[in-house]
Amino acid sequence: MxxxxxxxxxxxxxxxxxxxxxxxxxxxxxxxxxxxxxxxxxxxxxxxxxxxxxxxxxxxxxxxxxxxxxxxxxxxATIDFASLPTYFEALTLMYRVTTRGAAARRDAKIMQRVRARQREFADAVTAHDAFGMIEANREFHVAIAELAGNPYYTTFFARLLDEGRRILRLYYSTFDDRLPRQYVDEHEEMIAAIEAGDIDRADRLAIDHAAQIVRQIQEYIARDLERPLTIEIP
Amino acid sequence: MxxxxxxxxxxxxxxxxxxxxxxxxxxxxxxxxxxxxxxxxxxxxxxxxxxxxxxxxxxxxxxxxxxxxxxxxxxxATIDFASLPTYFEALTLMYRVTTRGAAARRDAKIMQRVRARQREFADAVTAHDAFGMIEANREFHVAIAELAGNPYYTTFFARLLDEGRRILRLYYSTFDDRLPRQYVDEHEEMIAAIEAGDIDRADRLAIDHAAQIVRQIQEYIARDLERPLTIEIP
DNA sequence: TCCTTGAACTTTGTCGACAATTTGTATATA
DNA sequence: TATATACAAATTGTCGACAAAGTTCAAGGA
Known part of the structure; x- marks a missing residue:
């Protein structure tokens, strides 16, 4: 039956x-x-x-x-805010290494995938879809890491980015419109630097991009700490 | 009973x-x-x-x-020799990052543990114990990574070093006496640079140390490839 | 001779059950 | 009232069993 x-x-x-x-x-x-x-x-x-x-x-x-x-x-697993500084340090390093590596290799085929992710990210930004932005941003940078062609970097970086997804989700509601559009532009610049094979410029862009994200998250956290504490009695 | x-x-x-x-x-x-x-x-x-x-x-x-x-x-898991170049790249990066980080932080307490590992390594060298050298070398660098104070680096680096243990074991029989003693000296220099807080010197030493190890393994592999092939019929 | 078919064998994936440990609660005691 | 103890409940760690998928090998057909 x-x-x-x-x-x-x-x-x-x-x-x-x-x-x-x-x-x-x-x-x-x-x-x-x-x-x-x-x-x-x-x-x-x-x-x-x-x-x-x-x-x-x-x-x-x-x-x-x-x-x-x-x-x-x-x-x-709980999110350990005390270890955020070391997390940012590792994240910045991997941003740099993967973007540099991608510029050094620049494979046209995988570059298409990077572009596709960038389009998804831009779409999420225009749609004001904060969650979609977080996912697409992760995929964008993983695609760059794959372009760099070092699987050790890719897996480590992907894990760091996943950890970051949780942190960003915490503050998605406070996303304003200015920053995401800036990220779209920065991504475009990264793509250009990679396609030009300009390693130094790719490195600088990665440093700036990482610093921007770190600033953003730190600002969210600072803003969060300013809020009056809600004391819950169980 | x-x-x-x-x-x-x-x-x-x-x-x-x-x-x-x-x-x-x-x-x-x-x-x-x-x-x-x-x-x-x-x-x-x-x-x-x-x-x-x-x-x-x-x-x-x-x-x-x-x-x-x-x-x-x-x-x-099989050892993928085709991905050795990317492995060396990642290993070199982590050598540098952890040694630099250790020099930037330099904690006397953990430094004692680094020294202890270095002694074990030196003992293994004088005893011509190739296996012991491999293990002690791994512990030495993990201790430095812990000194750098970034757990993301430590776990990633430890995994890379473990993978290296298997590769080194493949060629342990071809160890000669010259290189290990050189490693002891290089380790000593690293300790000195870390204690002096000299980040640039620590970085340079890490680069040289990594390059030396990469050269050593590549030489082993090259030597191995020169041997006449033994064709096995199952 | 080579390929296909199929049956026996091996090894894994999943299941339900039981025992050990920890947590929470109620009772007793100071 | 506060603390200690014992008991009950909940949850995990381990076990043995069975079925499904894969492997091997022999028999049969082209």
Whole structure:
């Protein structure tokens, strides 16, 4: 009577789908940092046993997206504001290295993909879609990293950018219109420098771009700290 | 009759111990790249069920130390010689960044740990212990990275150095006496530059040190390629 | 001789169950 | 009232079993 493909999923896809779904929800801040991830509840939600759930959580823990508290539970990894300065330092370095590398290599084929991401970013800006901007910006820079052709850089940089997605989501509501348009222009300049093979100019643009983003986030945080504290009594 | 603590291990230690054991064996090349890791056989060897074994393999896969072939088996990750140039590029960058960072911060307390690692390295050199040299060299540079105080750098760098351990192990038998002693001297110079807070000198030393190691490995590989091919018929 | 078919075997992916550990609560005691 | 203790509930860590996918190898046909 019932569609026989209803409850049957492809063998091996269980862990993968749970991993992808949780990862998306964590990075989009749909799952708040610190919120508990119960294996039993997740197994009910995804309609599978605890084993694939556990394996997905293990992968997420390996990427630092969740924290496993032994014999207790797993929680969404918290954002450590104290380590933001070191994060910015690493982010700036990778911005520079990947942009320089891309200028040194400049592959026309991958350059098309970079342009496509840039268009998506510009579209998100005109649509005032803050979330879309964050995602497209991430993809834009990962595409540049792939153009640089060093997989060690790409994976490390992608992880840093993902961490940044969560931080930016925290402050998406305070996005104003000025900065995003400036980012579009800066991206265009980066593309031009890469296509011209001008490594030094690419490096300078990366430094400025990174500094701009760091300033923006720091300003958001400072603005946030000025707000009167809301004391919650549980 | 039997000691009741014999077959009982602490809850939660199963995955951890298997992970640590396999990781050690992979990085020491006791497990050859490409060799299969059978879950059932591993569960017999470690005397536990397949679940903790699987979780250990999943962690190792997350670090790129093993490769999971879906529905087939898991193998020890192969060493991709084609990507060695990009590896050297990333390694050089992290050598520089961590050494510079350490010079900028210079914490006397952690500096003691760096010195201790350097002593271990020097001891391994005088003992002509090639394996010990590889391990101590890794620890020495990780200690410097910790001194730099950026955990993003430290984890990334540590992973790169681990990958290097496997490559160096391939050629440990061809170590001669000249280079290791030179490394001891270069390490000493690095320590001096860090303690003096001389960032530029630390940077230059890191560049030279990295270049030296890259040259060494490339020479080993070149020497290896000159050997007559042994054609194996399976 | 080479390729296809198929059946036995091997290994993984998923499941439900049980035991150990921790957390929360209620009770007893000072 | 505050603290300690014991008990109950919730959650994870581990286990053995079964089914699905892949591999191997022999038999059969072109």
């Amino acid at each position: 019932r569609n026989e493909t209803e409850n049957v999923r492809v063998r091996g896809s269980g862990t993968q789908s749970v991993y992808a779904a949780l990862r998306r929800e964590i990075l989009s801040m749909a799952l708040e940092p610190g919120s508990p991830l119960d294996e039993v509840r997740l197994s009910e939600r995804f309609k599978m046993s605890r084993t694939p759930i556990r394996e997905a959580l293990l992968r997420l823990a390996g990427e630092g997206l969740v924290t496993t508290l032994p014999n207790r539970n797993t929680i969404v | 039997r000691n009741e603590t014999e077959n009982v291990r602490v809850r939660g230690s199963g995955t951890q111990s298997v992970y640590a054991a396999l990781r050690r064996e992979i990085l020491s090349m006791a497990l050859e790249p490409g060799s299969p890791l059978d879950e059932v056989r591993l569960s017999e060897r470690f005397k536990m069920s397949r679940t903790p074994i699987r979780e250990a393999l999943l962690r190792l896969a997350g670090e790129g130390l093993v490769t999971t072939l879906p529905n087939r088996n898991t193998i020890v």
